[in-house]
Amino acid sequence: MPSQWSKKDERQYEHVKDSAEDRGRSEGRAKEIAARTVNKQRRKEGRTPNKTTSGKGNPRTDLEDRTVDELHNIASDMKIEGRSKMRKQELIEAIRDKR
Known part of the structure; x- marks a missing residue:
C-alpha cells in the first residue's frame, strides 16, 4: 500500500x-x-496528489478528442522532433504523418 x-x-x-x-x-x-x-x-x-494522467488515452479515441498531454506523450513515444513547442493541431498532424 x-x-x-x-x-x-x-x-x-x-x-x-x-x-x-x-x-x-x-x-x-x-x-x-x-x-x-x-x-x-x-x-x-480530491486527495490524490497527482490528478493528471501521464497516459496516452484510449487508443480508440480520435486524436482530436484527446488532451494535449496525451498527444504529447504519443509524440514522445514516436520520437517526434519539436513536439514541446507544437500546438494541439500541429501534434495531431505530426502524429498522423509519422504513422
Whole structure:
C-alpha cells in the first residue's frame, strides 16, 4: 500500500481485497481491484496528489478528442522532433504523418 494512504484508505483496501477474494478472485487480482477502488475514491475526494494522467488515452479515441498531454506523450513515444513547442493541431498532424 502506498505510504500516503490514510488509515481509512488502508481499512477500505483490506475490506475490498478480502471481499474480492471471498468472491473467488485470485490474490493478485483482488489486490488490484482493491487498490483501484481506493485510488478512485481518493481522486473523487480530491486527495490524490497527482490528478493528471501521464497516459496516452484510449487508443480508440480520435486524436482530436484527446488532451494535449496525451498527444504529447504519443509524440514522445514516436520520437517526434519539436513536439514541446507544437500546438494541439500541429501534434495531431505530426502524429498522423509519422504513422
